[in-house]
Amino acid sequence: MRAAIPTGNITVPQRALARREYGTRRPVTPAVQHGRRTLPRRKSSGLPTLRFRAPFLRSLPPAVTHLAVRDVIPEGVENVKASVCAGIGQPFETQEVEIASPQGREVLVEVRASGLCHSDLHLAQNEFGLLSWPAVLGHEVAGVVSAVGPDVAEFQPGDHVVACLIQFCGRCSNCLTGRTYQCLIPDAGNRAGSEGPRIFGEAGPVFQGYGIGGFAEQALIHENQLVAVPKDLPFSAAALLGCAVVTGAGSVINAAKVRVGESVVVIGTGGVGLNAISAAHVSGATRIVAVDVDLEKLELARKFGATDVVHAQASDTVEQVLAITNGGADHVFEVIGLALTQAQSYDMARVGGAAYLLGVGKPGTTLELDSSVKVLHRQKSLQGVNMGMTNPKTDIPIYAELYRQGRLNLDDLVSQEIGLGDINDAYRDLAKGGIVRSVITSF
Ligand SMILES: NC(=O)c1ccc[n+]([C@@H]2O[C@H](COP(=O)([O-])OP(=O)(O)OC[C@H]3O[C@@H](n4cnc5c(N)ncnc54)[C@H](O)[C@@H]3O)[C@@H](O)[C@H]2O)c1
Numbered sequence: 001m002r003a004a005i006p007t008g009n010i011t012v013p014q015r016a017l018a019r020r021e022y023g024t025r026r027p028v029t030p031a032v033q034h035g036r037r038t039l040p041r042r043k044s045s046g047l048p049t050l051r052f053r054a055p056f057l058r059s060l061p062p063a064v065t066h067l068a069v070r071d072v073i074p075e076g077v078e079n080v081k082a083s084v085c086a087g088i089g090q091p092f093e094t095q096e097v098e099i100a101s102p103q104g105r106e107v108l109v110e111v112r113a114s115g116l117c118h119s120d121l122h123l124a125q126n127e128f129g130l131l132s133w134p135a136v137l138g139h140e141v142a143g144v145v146s147a148v149g150p151d152v153a154e155f156q157p158g159d160h161v162v163a164c165l166i167q168f169c170g171r172c173s174n175c176l177t178g179r180t181y182q183c184l185i186p187d188a189g190n191r192a193g194s195e196g197p198r199i200f201g202e203a204g205p206v207f208q209g210y211g212i213g214g215f216a217e218q219a220l221i222h223e224n225q226l227v228a229v230p231k232d233l234p235f236s237a238a239a240l241l242g243c244a245v246v247t248g249a250g251s252v253i254n255a256a257k258v259r260v261g262e263s264v265v266v267i268g269t270g271g272v273g274l275n276a277i278s279a280a281h282v283s284g285a286t287r288i289v290a291v292d293v294d295l296e297k298l299e300l301a302r303k304f305g306a307t308d309v310v311h312a313q314a315s316d317t318v319e320q321v322l323a324i325t326n327g328g329a330d331h332v333f334e335v336i337g338l339a340l341t342q343a344q345s346y347d348m349a350r351v352g353g354a355a356y357l358l359g360v361g362k363p364g365t366t367l368e369l370d371s372s373v374k375v376l377h378r379q380k381s382l383q384g385v386n387m388g389m390t391n392p393k394t395d396i397p398i399y400a401e402l403y404r405q406g407r408l409n410l411d412d413l414v415s416q417e418i419g420l421g422d423i424n425d426a427y428r429d430l431a432k433g434g435i436v437r438s439v440i441t442s443f
């Protein structure tokens with residue numbers, strides 16, 4: 001039986017069949033459309049491909065020919081390899097998808113490195129109500145601009161860029177007062193339904209995680225989510241700037257505003273937590289305590305600036321930290337997302353200190369506090385921090401420069417470089433320990 005793919009009001013025959021029956025559309029190179037220089041394209045992925053051409057539309061019954069070409073498949077598409085997740089609990093699977101050409105303020109980025117943040121694993125395993133499926137995840141991206149939409153002012157082909165999942169409009173009161181990370185219209189940069197999807201897969205439109213969709217050879221991204229970086233930055237290190245670095249370092253610098261001589265505790269020293277340690281070191285904290293269950297990570301934490309390490313499997317983890325920090329730390333960062341360690345973070349803060357929750361908990365995670373008099377007497381604060389309260393356009397260049405000066409260690413965050421097809425294995429490796437970030441560098 002012929003499988004059918006619904007696209008809007010019509011049904012298009014299965015792609016492989018359609019290719020055989022209706023031929024292949026020659027892709028329109030977007031950069032040529034806008035009179036710009038193009039970069040050499042990668043070779044064909046070798047996976048089954050499909051592109052439609054006008055005769056296919058003319059062959060449709062009259063009832064559906066009133067649809068514009070764009071309603072079926074966006075104009076100027078290109079076939080690229082992407083890792084698609086079909087739904088919650090499903091594996092990442094390499095497929096060929098179609099990516100639209102840039103319009104308006106969109107930028108087409110040839111992805112050179114794409115990091116595996118733990119958040120994408122959470123999203124693929126738990127229902128947070130944030131995504132639609134199927135989806136292309138991946139939000140730690142570094143690459144080269146290959147084409148730009150007609151209204152793009154900031155970038156041109158050949159620029160090296162880093163993507164950031166903070167979406168902002170640039171016009172709301174929060175954006176205008178310097179808090180793009182709290183934008184009131186974060187989806188302003190997404191395409192309207194009438195503009196067609198940016199990514200089109202085997203069975204119709206594919207959701208683009210956080211407006212990025214970085215587990216792919218190419219990503220079509222609004223220019224607000226991109227930041228230019230120096231060309232001498234290695235792509236694998238640069239990719240981490242977009243999430244692990246801004247989240248960890250930003251929480252220390254922007255949220256906690258750690259000062260010289262203060263004490264800092266970081267619970268969970270993975271990709272994000274190690275950046276919190278780096279930033280505490282850069283900020284001049286004199287006690288930096290790393291807490292983790294993974295002994296290899298604790299060793300690594302010393303390399304990033306930890307002055308003390310505590311193995312989290314000890315029954316007296318909190319007491320150990322209180323002893324090291326002389327009764328409690330100024331700032332405690334929880335970077336895992338477990339109710340137990342969140343409660344510990346509050347207990348590890350000194351009187352008048354603060355705990356910051358960065359980790360993403362499973363849906364339903366609840367934190368209980370003794371709010372009779374303890375909270376009041378101890379005058380501690382508890383703050384959730386999203387993406388390190390980062391203004392990407394100003395903060396990412398600072399972190400890039402600190403890296404170039406040798407003051408921010410990004411190289412040791414990259415534990416292994418992998419292929420696009422290795423995502424499932426690499427996420428499994430994360431549970432084994434020793435791995436900070438796996439970064440896709442071959443597609
Ligand atoms: N707030 C944000 O904006 C934001 C941004 C990015 C990531 N995150 C979240 O931050 C968390 C960390 O992300 P990551 O990519 O660094 O993950 P990761 O897997 O690299 O790091 C987690 C670390 O926690 C350690 N750990 C696990 N269980 C522990 C326990 N019981 N006690 C002590 N240590 C324990 C692991 O050994 C690992 O080193 C995730 O929940 C992620 O979703 C939040």
Ligand SMILES: [Zn+2]
Pocket residue numbers: 117118119120139243244
């Ligand atoms: Zn992330």
Ligand SMILES: [Zn+2]
Pocket residue numbers: 168169170171172173174175176180182183184185186
């Ligand atoms: Zn805004």
